[in-house]
Amino acid sequence: MSILVTPETRVLVQGITGTFGARHTRLSLDYGTRIVAGVTPGKGGQRFDGRVPIFNTVVEAARETGATASVIFVPPPFAADAILEAVDAALEVVVCITEGVPVADMIRVKRAMEGRPTRLLGPNCPGIVTPGDGPGRQSGCRMGIIPSHILRRGHIGVVSRSGTLTYEAIWQLTQRGLGQSTCAGIGGDPVFGTSHVDILKMMNEDPDTHGIILIGEIGGTSEEDAAAWLREHGRKPVACFVAGASAPEGRRMGHAGAIVSSGKGTAQAKIDALRAAGASVARLPSEIAEALIRIM
Numbered sequence: 466m467s468i469l470v471t472p473e474t475r476v477l478v479q480g481i482t483g484t485f486g487a488r489h490t491r492l493s494l495d496y497g498t499r500i501v502a503g504v505t506p507g508k509g510g511q512r513f514d515g516r517v518p519i520f521n522t523v524v525e526a527a528r529e530t531g532a533t534a535s536v537i538f539v540p541p542p543f544a545a546d547a548i549l550e551a552v553d554a555a556l557e558v559v560v561c562i563t564e565g566v567p568v569a570d571m572i573r574v575k576r577a578m579e580g581r582p583t584r585l586l587g588p589n590c591p592g593i594v595t596p597g598d599g600p601g602r603q604s605g606c607r608m609g610i611i612p613s614h615i616l617r618r619g620h621i622g623v624v625s626r627s628g629t630l631t632y633e634a635i636w637q638l639t640q641r642g643l644g645q646s647t648c649a650g651i652g653g654d655p656v657f658g659t660s661h662v663d664i665l666k667m668m669n670e671d672p673d674t675h676g677i678i679l680i681g682e683i684g685g686t687s688e689e690d691a692a693a694w695l696r697e698h699g700r701k702p703v704a705c706f707v708a709g710a711s712a713p714e715g716r717r718m719g720h721a722g723a724i725v726s727s728g729k730g731t732a733q734a735k736i737d738a739l740r741a742a743g744a745s746v747a748r749l750p751s752e753i754a755e756a757l758i759r760i761m
Contacts, residue, residue, distance in 0.1 A: 486538030497604035502526035545570035561587035571656035585658025591628035591650035619644015625680035637754035661691035683709035692738035704757035
C-alpha cells in the first residue's frame with residue numbers, strides 16, 4: 466500500500482508544454498507514472514511527445530481520460546487559478562510545484578477549498594512519489610520533481626517541508642538498504658494545503674509504512690502541531706530533523722514561511738517538542754537516516 470498515490474493513479478499535468486513541466490513529465494513517464502493527459506489552454510488536440518493528449522481545460526481532460534490527480538507546473542501568477550480549476554474538476558490529489566505563488570492568492574484558494582474533497586500538496590513543494598518495484602525500480606508514481614534514481618521501494622515514509630532535505634533523507638535511506646513507502650513534500654510557504662499532521666495520520670494508518678522521517682524548518686507551528694499529535698496518537702517510530710537552528714530572528718531563510726518572528730517558530734522549540742513526543746531527533750542533516758535506525 467501507500468498514501469495518496471499509487472502506480473495505478475491516473476495523472477494529468479497542468480503546464481505540460483512549458484520547459485520545466487515538459488522535462489519532468491518525461492522523467493515521470495520514464496519512471497512508469499500513468500500520465501494520461503496534459504492541460505495547456507489553446508493547445509487542445511495536440512499530443513505531448515506523441516504519447517500524451519493535451520486538452521484546453523482540466524474538466525475536459527479528467528472527463529476524457531479518467532484522471533484523478535494533477536501536478537501543476539505553471540507560472541506563479543496563474544498557479545492559484547490552476548489549483549482552483551483542478552478543485553472544480555473534483556480531482557482527488559493536486560500537487561502544486563510552483564514557487565512564489567502570492568500569499569493573497571493562496572488565501573483565496575484555501576477559502577475556496579473549504580469543504581471540498583480535493584487534497585492539495587504545496588505550493589512550493591517537490592511533490593509526492595510512491596516508489597515502484599518493477600525492473601530498474603520503475604512502475605512507480607512520481608508527481609513532481611523528486612529524482613527517481615535515488616528511490617527504492619520499501620517501508621519508510623518521508624514527509625518534509627524542504628525539497629532538498631527530502632532528497633537527502635531518501636538517498637540516506639536507500640544507501641542503507643531502507644526503501645520508502647511514500648515520500649511527500651508539503652512545501653515551505655506560509656499558506657499551504659497539507660500539513661505534517663495530515664501526512665502523519667495517513668502514514669500512521671498505512672500498514673506498508675513501518676517508520677517515518679519528518680523534516681521541518683523554522684517558522685510556523687506545523688512541527689509543534691505534529692509533536693502534539695504524535696504524543697497522543699503516534700504508533701510508529703519517528704525520526705526528525707529541523708533546519709534553521711542558527712537562523713537570526715526576523716530574517717527569512719529559504720522558503721517564504723521559514724522565518725522566526727517574535728521569538729516564535731524557532732528550531733529549538735520544534736526540536737524540544739518533537740523530542741518530548743518520543744521522536745528521535747537528528748542533530749545534522751547527515752544523521753537523518755541514523756536517527757531513524759536508532760529508534761527502530
